[in-house]
Amino acid sequence: MQVTETLKEGLKRSYTITVPAADLDAKVNEKLLEAQPEIEMKGFRKGKVPMAVLKRQFGDRLLGDAMQEAIDEAMRTHFEKTGDRPALQPKVEMKDGETWKKGDDVVVEMSYEALPEIPEVDLSAIKLERLVVKAEEDAVNEALESLAKSAKNFEDRRKGAKAKEGDQVVIDFVGKIDGEPFEGGSGEDYPLELGSGAFIPGFEEQLIGAKVGDEVEVKVTFPEEYGAKHLAGKEAVFECTVKAVKAPKPAEIDDELAKRFGAENLEELKSQIRERIEAEYANASRQVLKRALLDQLDSMVSFELPPSLVQAEAEQIAHQLWHDEHPDHQGHDHEKIEPTEEHVKLAERRVRLGLLLAEIGQKKNVEVTDAEMTQAVINQARQYPGQERAFFEFVQKNPAIQQQLRAPIFEDKVVDAIVADAQVTDKEVSKDDLQKAVEALDEI
Structure with missing residues (x-):
């Protein structure tokens, strides 16, 4: 096997790899000898099939394997010897591939770009500045207020009060398409926070201004991409009865709030928030x-x-x-x-x-x-x-x-x-x- 350099320009490399036909034939014979003891063929006892018969039956298939192994071995030896590391997978092309026939030497062109030599760097000479920020009390308090809002409760508004965005309305509703109720379109005592986007677009806005006891017809169109295909794109009317209007009330910032978020007390919750912020x-x-x-x-x-x-x-x-x-x-x-x-x-x-x-x-x-x-x-x-x-x-x-x-x-x-x-x-x-x-x- 012979490897000849044809190009060395900067990081570009090109080589011709020649695998003699005799070497390929030897590899094929070696593979056949390894397999011979286990091969059974009609007319022959196991392990007694003549080499000439085996070569005629399996030679062409094994020749392709032998060619690939020889080329892979040549490339591996080349990289071990030169120390080159290809930047990308080397390009390998067989020369005279269209005219090559069994018994000819195999000649391939291998080309690649080698990775460069990387210079040593004195890491101890690098000087860096690490910015350190402590969690200020205002940031901790702001996070606490956000937690309190997320843990909010709702309390009944005064009698006759109109629902505002952010309020919770408790409703009974029946949805109809073409005057007929549809499956999954009804509910009772449903707590709906106005502005939450829990219902389809346009639904919640139509309940703003409603009072307890009001009956409101909410007209909407289901989105074209709605999950239930039988409702997608359909116009619907929801007959809603408002049973309660409640205003949001943030939770108190105290030990009880802390326990709701898995802390033993308020100080521990503050400590956890401070650690998270930092x-x-x-x-x-x-x-x-x-x-x-x-x-x-x-x-x-x-x-x-x-x-x-x-x-x-x-x-x-x-x-x-x-x-x-x-x-x-x-x-x-x-x-x-x-x-x-x-x-x-x-x-x-x-x-x-x-x-x-x-x-x-x-x-x-x-x-x-x-x-x-x-x-x-x-x-x-x-x-x-x-x-x-x-x-x-x-x-x-x-x-x-x-x-x-x-x-x-x-x-x-x-x-x-x-x-x-x-x-x-x-x-x-x-x-x-x-x-x-x-x-x-x-x-x-």
Whole structure:
């Protein structure tokens, strides 16, 4: 077997791999000898079928396997010897494929772009500032008030009071289409919060201004995409009797409220809220820290980038941005989106940082555990309620999706490893300052 270099230009590589016909024939004979003891054929005892017969019967099929194995072995040996790591799957083409016949040598052309050598980075020289925000009492109180509103009760309004948006009306109702009641269209003593959107569009608004004892005809049209197909798009009249009009009353902010949310008392609930708020601040602060880190890393290294990776990333960026600008266009039946110079520049940064982080992660033995992958799949599956099992099976059968889920976990773990070696200074700032820093990330 012979491997001959035909191109070495920058990161571009091309080689000719020649597999002699004699080597292929030897591989076929080797496979036949391995299988011979187990083969049974009419007219021969098990394991006694002559090699000539076996070769005539199975030779062509085994020849294809032998060719693939020989080429794979040559490629594996080549990469071990040269240390090259292809940026993408190498392109392999058989020369003279149309005229090749059994007994000829097999000659293939292998071409690829090699990943570049990644320079060493002194992580201890990186200086970062971590923004720290403490949860102010006003933020805790605001969260408490929000919880109290969500735990609100309703109390009867004075006699003769008209229902307002936000009030709760207790109603009996009968829905009719073409004068006939329909299944599922009736209810008694139903508590309906006006403005909640619990009923179909246009229903709740028509009860604003109603009083206890009023009989109101609510006229609505079921949406075309309504779940019950026999009602979709139909006009209906609901005969409603108002039995109570109640005003919302937020719950008292006290130990009882705390217990409703799983805390022992109000102080413990406040502590939990404070921790949650500060965790949200910490996540936002991490975004700012990560951007600052990536900016520094980008300025610290320079190396040649595989053109194919940059082009693929630029096309992906252009495609995604086009869909962001055309949210109503769900499919991909549009003209090819050509990347701009700005897209290419961003792609170069992403590819450069991606290769650098991968190199650092490898040197630091960063790995994504099975538990982390499982949690990532669970989190993603929640976006498909009722189809979680199907999503799990889809992920198991799709390595590309697995890689999409693994990549951000790996990146975050590498970032954490780099931050651990860097010089990090904590700086206490206000919530507004942190908000401005987060907003600035979108401007870059």
